[in-house]
Amino acid sequence: MYRWSELAYDVTGDGTRPEMRMAESSWAWQRQSVSIAGTRYAHGVTVHGSSGVTIDLNRECSSYEALVGVDDLMMKIGKVRFSVLGDGVPLWRSGVVKGGEPAVPVRVDIAGRETVRLVVEPVRPFDKVTLADWAESRFTCT
Secondary structure, three states, rough: OEEEHHEEEOOOOOOOOOEEEEHHOOEEEOOOOEEEEOEOOOOEEEEOOEEEEEEEEOOOOEEEEEEEEHHHHHHHOOEEEEOOOOOOOOEEEEOOEOOEEEEEEEEEEOOOEEEEEEEEOOOOHHHHHHHEEEEEEEEEOO
């Protein structure tokens, strides 16, 4: 199991485990804990409401899991959509997720994929600055 909150970037990694691709990724805040709708999660990654992060898997992986939502630092403001793509193919997309709503569970089969792209899209123009969380985000790999 590989936590996104602990992954290295490709410029510092050794290419043997999942790594974030620096050149094709937005800002990502790897955190020891995040909070969504009053529930604290042990680890996660916070991104802006308009973001995309590419993960090179660098090994055989079977699934990606997370709980997604708007970070409590936003004080119940913000609306975004989350998506997971595997090798450029859409694998999962949330409905609109609003600040203050409980986290939405994500479980995606990524078997046979080389890359995963985790995307957040704003619903309204000012939602681009929303802090969106991928809580307890992890890849199951061999």
